[in-house]
Amino acid sequence: MRGRQPAPPPAVGGARVEVVGLTAGYGRTTVLESVRLTVEPGGWLAVIGPNGSGKSTLLRSMLGFHPHEGLVRVDGVPTTGMARKDRARCLAYAPQTPVLPEGVTTGDYVTLGRTPHRPLLAAPRAVDRQIVADVMDRLGLGPMAERPLTTLSGGEQQRAVLARALAQQPRVLFLDEPTAALDLGHAQQVLDLVDRLRRQDDLTVVSTLHDLTLAGQYADRLALLSGGRVVAEGAPDEVLTAAALSTHYGARAQVVQGPSGPAVLPVR
Numbered sequence: 001m002r003g004r005q006p007a008p009p010p011a012v013g014g015a016r017v018e019v020v021g022l023t024a025g026y027g028r029t030t031v032l033e034s035v036r037l038t039v040e041p042g043g044w045l046a047v048i049g050p051n052g053s054g055k056s057t058l059l060r061s062m063l064g065f066h067p068h069e070g071l072v073r074v075d076g077v078p079t080t081g082m083a084r085k086d087r088a089r090c091l092a093y094a095p096q097t098p099v100l101p102e103g104v105t106t107g108d109y110v111t112l113g114r115t116p117h118r119p120l121l122a123a124p125r126a127v128d129r130q131i132v133a134d135v136m137d138r139l140g141l142g143p144m145a146e147r148p149l150t151t152l153s154g155g156e157q158q159r160a161v162l163a164r165a166l167a168q169q170p171r172v173l174f175l176d177e178p179t180a181a182l183d184l185g186h187a188q189q190v191l192d193l194v195d196r197l198r199r200q201d202d203l204t205v206v207s208t209l210h211d212l213t214l215a216g217q218y219a220d221r222l223a224l225l226s227g228g229r230v231v232a233e234g235a236p237d238e239v240l241t242a243a244a245l246s247t248h249y250g251a252r253a254q255v256v257q258g259p260s261g262p263a264v265l266p267v268r
């Protein structure tokens with residue numbers, strides 16, 4: 001007999017996310033140790049840290065895609081044991097290196113984001129098509145709806161992956177390096193859209209971002225991962241310091257106060 005599934009959080013607004021004592025790794029190698037984090041509803045937490053510090057592993061563990069010890073709760077409900085469909089209605093993920101299906105149009109790919117909201121094998125409803133068209137327009141993908149996904153440029157594909165996650169209308173959006181393949185203008189367009197959605201719909205956002213200046217401009221809190229642990233957590237100007245960048249990234253950098261938050265300037 002199957003055990004009782006925990007009830008999913010109600011599907012309105014952003015959710016509070018708590019991570020308690022999360023430990024994860026690969027084989028015998030521990031990558032994350034006793035990570036503890038909280039993201040308030042409608043908050044944007046950017047997880048930063050040097051290459052290999054475990055940012056993607058943390059996101060994948062929080063989503064329940066990677067085995068881990070410890071607890072991840074969404075509005076108090078542990079994600080382990082949540083039915084897959086309930087989890088997909090609540091949490092959406094735009095991975096750093098998504099597997100893109102062959103022979104699928106961009107429009108059909110984004111429509112996959114609606115799957116958790118409709119009955120199994122049912123055709124998209126008018127409301128699904130409207131949500132998909134709206135998200136694609138907002139990300140400048142409307143003219144590419146009929147094109148095979150694999151013919152899009154790297155940056156366009158990255159926007160399609162984000163569009164699919166947004167079409168899911170989640171309560172928590174996980175973004176792994178959402179701007180990696182984007183030029184500065186498109187990076188700002190994508191981050192502005194995510195920011196607008198989180199303010200309008202109280203969406204909770206958890207992202208990784210290598211660009212520390214952008215991280216500090218868009219996220220309201222940063223968590224710096226290093227050596228498997230969260231070594232600093234707080235408002236951007238508390239976490240982004242020249243000393244922290246030197247200690248944890250081995251970087252020479254100045255942090256100056258820019259017009260919209262701290263700006264990180266590499267020093268040669």
Ligand SMILES: Nc1ncnc2c1ncn2[C@@H]1O[C@H](COP(=O)(O)OP(=O)(O)OP(=O)(O)O)[C@@H](O)[C@H]1O
Nearest residue numbers: 026027031049050051052053054055056057058208
């Ligand atoms: N499938 C795997 N098998 C073994 N080790 C892995 C696997 N995936 C990741 N790792 C290792 O786990 C550590 C953390 O990787 P992860 O991708 O989470 O780091 P990251 O902070 O996201 O890195 P980056 O900034 O380079 O994207 C790295 O040392 C990586 O080599």
